[in-house]
Amino acid sequence: MSLIKCQNLSRAYGSKMALNNVDLTLEAGHPIALVGPNGAGKTTLFSLLLGYIRPTSGSIEVLGYAPGHPSLRNNIGALPQDAKLDPDFTLEQQLSLFAQLRGMSAKTAKREAARVLSLVQLSDALKQKPTALSHGMSKRVAIAQALIGSPKLILLDEPTAGIDPANARIIRELIAQLSDSTTFIVSSHNLDELERLCDQVVFLEQGALKQQVSIAAGNHASHYYTLQLQQADDQQVQQMLAQQPGVIKVNIAAHHTFVIEYQESATELDLQLLTLCKQQAWPYRLLLNGRSLEDTLFASH
Numbered sequence: 001m002s003l004i005k006c007q008n009l010s011r012a013y014g015s016k017m018a019l020n021n022v023d024l025t026l027e028a029g030h031p032i033a034l035v036g037p038n039g040a041g042k043t044t045l046f047s048l049l050l051g052y053i054r055p056t057s058g059s060i061e062v063l064g065y066a067p068g069h070p071s072l073r074n075n076i077g078a079l080p081q082d083a084k085l086d087p088d089f090t091l092e093q094q095l096s097l098f099a100q101l102r103g104m105s106a107k108t109a110k111r112e113a114a115r116v117l118s119l120v121q122l123s124d125a126l127k128q129k130p131t132a133l134s135h136g137m138s139k140r141v142a143i144a145q146a147l148i149g150s151p152k153l154i155l156l157d158e159p160t161a162g163i164d165p166a167n168a169r170i171i172r173e174l175i176a177q178l179s180d181s182t183t184f185i186v187s188s189h190n191l192d193e194l195e196r197l198c199d200q201v202v203f204l205e206q207g208a209l210k211q212q213v214s215i216a217a218g219n220h221a222s223h224y225y226t227l228q229l230q231q232a233d234d235q236q237v238q239q240m241l242a243q244q245p246g247v248i249k250v251n252i253a254a255h256h257t258f259v260i261e262y263q264e265s266a267t268e269l270d271l272q273l274l275t276l277c278k279q280q281a282w283p284y285r286l287l288l289n290g291r292s293l294e295d296t297l298f299a300s301h
Ligand SMILES: Nc1ncnc2c1ncn2[C@@H]1O[C@H](COP(=O)(O)OP(=O)(O)OP(=O)(O)O)[C@@H](O)[C@H]1O
Pocket: 013, 016, 017, 018, 036, 037, 038, 039, 040, 041, 042, 043, 044, 045
């Protein structure tokens, strides 16, 4: 059984199609990235999966059930984009309450509150009220809430938006650590972060599913090198790289950064490229096996 199965899924707000005929099947496993420009329909998809809103047409199943089904109550958790905590209650009180709403006894719920707070490295804040927390800490508490009951699926809408690198790292490490038992779907605009975290990317644009790419180890790395120089005449370098044996195509991905697509048979191209840098006295910054997620999604083919 698939984790998520959407067939011809559409959702309109008035005349606006927020999602348009999306067919999507996702299996449980490593974290999945959900990306797309503002207004692409990411939050709408999350809201549909959680059963907060209903499709205008088409079908949607989570773990074989329609969203909102009681069997999903303990199997799906979420961090909404604008998660808010009640300023008047301690974290222990709030998280215990959420655990009780998921069917736990008061005693178990208290233990669960302590467990999830320790997962986000905030055990010391158990008796504190949200007003005592920084923005990054508040976000971690909101994520702790999504972890209550160890659901099989957790949807995280921009979990690291607006928080500092140290807090973002704690969140990333937590997602990686829990991924054996929970599948995370992470919506974010930070492609570098998603690339480090996720194996699969779902790309929405204007309500339509544009691409579904696998970035599992080596998968999108194959047959691409990314070469970055400290200084270069980009057009000239592009031309010379394109003339190398085994090279299919060279794109200028950014200032002084070249994505080189090559034939499988060109096994020594890395050496060739470094030799060329030396011969031409190009000051090189890095040579990377593969290409960035950004380039994978947005390169013109
Ligand atoms: N409640 C609503 N009423 C009317 N239109 C809505 C509503 N919610 C979303 N939309 C519209 O649906 C489209 C998809 O919105 P959605 O919030 O799902 O996008 P998103 O990909 O999450 O965007 P962002 O990256 O900005 O969070 C947008 O055009 C948005 O304006």
